[in-house]
Amino acid sequence: MAVYTHLGAEDLARLIAEYDVGELVSAKGIAEGVSNSNWLIETTRARYILTMYERRIDPADLPFFLGLLDHLSDANCPVPRTIHDRSGAAWRKIDDKAVALIEFLPGVSPTTPNPAQLRAVGVALAQTHLAAQGFPMTRANDLGPPQTLAMLVQCGRDALALIDPELPAVLALGDGIVASWPSDLPASIIHSDLFPDNVLMLGDRVTGMIDFYFACSGAMAYDLAVTHAAWCFDQSGRRNYAELGKALIEGYESLRPLSESERTALPSLAQGACLRFIASRAQDWLDTPADALVRRKDPMDFMRRLEFYRANGQSAFT
């Protein structure tokens, strides 16, 4: 969470004038996004999120990410629309950095979600999966099990052990996950990072799914497994309430029932999801100095979830 670039009032006013959105009234740098700078912009007409793409995001992917928002938004998914400038462009450049103006959506991210909220998240996820099947672009998932296992191998057993003595066990588990990774599951464009931080809600209603910058082509059931792993556990890695997972899947299936092969694959998919977050967190941990002002996310949170999914198999989802 950070604002990496200073944008002065005059820069912002000049930028906003390139869009048909009224005049600049207020701009606050907001503490969201780890690879972008973001501002909450108010104009005489409405509010917007201005995103500056700082790193990790390849500008060549912007047509995919920003086009996807428009596609999903056109299908009435709770997803912010990209605001196009007066020439129709979905993004512009300030100096050498790409920026996009995105619709502001109300809502707050729940930290202790209830089953009714999980159900709504399941519905919204299924809705985007169905709508995204009509999206004409594709994008490879560069954070699948083979890639994330390779990230962990590159970290090295010794470095992983420095984070936590139990962490290197992930390497052997990762081999198993890669070897038994299900293929040929029904695919669409998936969010692949739908943590509570990326969902805005008002009460039990999903008002916004945001931060699609890991979206890619992939198995829809994998996205459901990611969401299960991200929402249904507390800090200690034990499943908070069996009802949360049940409500998520029920909500999902109310719009898009899982096939038998998808249901069978869920335990493996969930372990693959854990591997992916263990890998990115371990890498970030090792890249971030211990005294930096950024809170490091503990990879062990997902090590415990991985163990839970291994131990409970299919019963983790019923």
Add this chain to the structure above:
Amino acid sequence: MAVYTHLGAEDLARLIAEYDVGELVSAKGIAEGVSNSNWLIETTRARYILTMYERRIDPADLPFFLGLLDHLSDANCPVPRTIHDRSGAAWRKIDDKAVALIEFLPGVSPTTPNPAQLRAVGVALAQTHLAAQGFPMTRANDLGPPQTLAMLVQCGRDALALIDPELPAVLALGDGIVASWPSDLPASIIHSDLFPDNVLMLGDRVTGMIDFYFACSGAMAYDLAVTHAAWCFDQSGRRNYAELGKALIEGYESLRPLSESERTALPSLAQGACLRFIASRAQDWLDTPADALVRRKDPMDFMRRLEFYRANGQSAFT
């Protein structure tokens, strides 16, 4: 700029329910304030800034700071009002930290201000000085020249030289500033930190003066000198445009003409202002690891301004 504390949606909704402000619609941590965490809060009724006092601010000072906002706001100064909770309290506690809900004001902070904007800032500053004379509380300035010189002495000549070889010269200059510090100038409550960051504007109009957490009892002309030093120079320490300072003082005097003794004191007061910012920046510089993600402010910016005021005397203000 940071958000030091995580406040969940449920914590925020519970807090907002203690105020008669409608229901929570949105909350974004914003990258403002160095000693506080801040959120831009939207309710079904309006927008607000929620401030959590993290450090540097003594909770015993909150009646002064928050009462001052109400007093100035009652006098139609462009200052955000403190929102009181249903019991009438100006601040509450979450865990062991004080929080206050403050009116949101539109506007953006200029980075390359023009003379018309400086004039408006001068008017707004004079307006608050006059209005604050009726405020019944006082607060000692703990960042006057004796204290800030002591801070620099404590940093030590060697440490200052590590920041910049020319910086230790501030110690001898500081002795002179303390020795010739003007007394008995007309006093009020002063902002004492009115940098562009702390002023919101729409066009040439001041819509908000914010961040009164250094406000204290003091000479009004000192506050004008602080504002002059903060607004009228570019990065290189040379005065951007003589017109900026002239417009600031003209605006100020349109509401509150300076006395002869105040005008005579301006060069000394401005040097004292520079000493204060050199001291706090040098201390922050030495306290902040070079690889931290926080941008350190260079004390030399104000060393150059101090030299400018020494060299130009009264003509720096005409």
